[in-house]
Amino acid sequence: MTAALPDAALDQLFRAARTYNAFGGEISDQTLHQLYDLVKFGPTEANTTPARFVFVKSQAAKEKLGPALSEGNFAKTMAAPVVVIVGYDMRFHDKLPYLFPHTDAKSWFEGSPEERMYRVALRNSSLQGAYLILAARALGLDTGPMSGFDTDKVDEAFFKGTAIRSNFLVNLGQGDPASIFARSPRLGFDEAARIE
């Protein structure tokens, strides 16, 4: 039987981890590869792994992203060492001959209604986005996930001519503790869950 991780690790991943609104530090390309090499192993439906990630790091890439951000997300994102665009590929099934080689999994999705493709792509890219948040924390980085931006503008600026659509954004860096808001309440077990 596998043991639970020590309390300090549970704190780092969940209990003491917070959403930051100001970031410093630098993140090397090597760290971003290390991050992806954890994220990629997280489970997805039929190993579809539909998430596509753009690590926005240069001034030029930030200038492309800036006009898509909501006012409240602009300054902190422009100043963060890296902001990740978590996208999803609506043609994720094109890669299934490689990703799920033991059967013709591509045929499970080819020609499916857009509504189903959207559900699979959105759900599984969201799982992978959550893996990214927790993997970043596991590597000692702080995170600031955001959905306040214009998805059409991001798609036009970063994914034009592809079937990739943006899902959400995650600022990465060393969080400034002064930028944390007071923690909002959470639902108690009985409000969000039950044991049957």
Place this chain on the structure above:
Amino acid sequence: MTAALPDAALDQLFRAARTYNAFGGEISDQTLHQLYDLVKFGPTEANTTPARFVFVKSQAAKEKLGPALSEGNFAKTMAAPVVVIVGYDMRFHDKLPYLFPHTDAKSWFEGSPEERMYRVALRNSSLQGAYLILAARALGLDTGPMSGFDTDKVDEAFFKGTAIRSNFLVNLGQGDPASIFARSPRLGFDEAARIE
């Protein structure tokens, strides 16, 4: 600066963790509460936390769930100590006066088109489902996430008369190493990501 977790923890969470297809062991209600008390802290859009969890543990509850399962998921799920139904509440905004008390966040969603409510609920409950998978691994449990089931049947059996809809299932227990399939390939960094 926060340090990265030790390699053994990264292995337990990501690299050595696998999807199991047979489970033993027992899971106490106390462990399920401990699990929820980690999951609840994971970040969601405007703290919406739309996921709702049913921990299916009793024989009676399993018999309600069984007819909804795909053939390939039936036996392993009936035998697992616990299977979690991860659902999403399409009326998640009803709880925002409690969850996001510093402003009238409920009005951001009330009356929104169903398409937008679905996107927020599906995306954020999927994030929370991913937090559950990694929190379970952090507590030393093994997991088996599944999407092969009839969502209408699960909604009818477990969420009738509510605005809660099922997203996916996760078997929990002590995984049998003999039940693991060979690991499927993952996309290389350059196929799924880029640094700009």
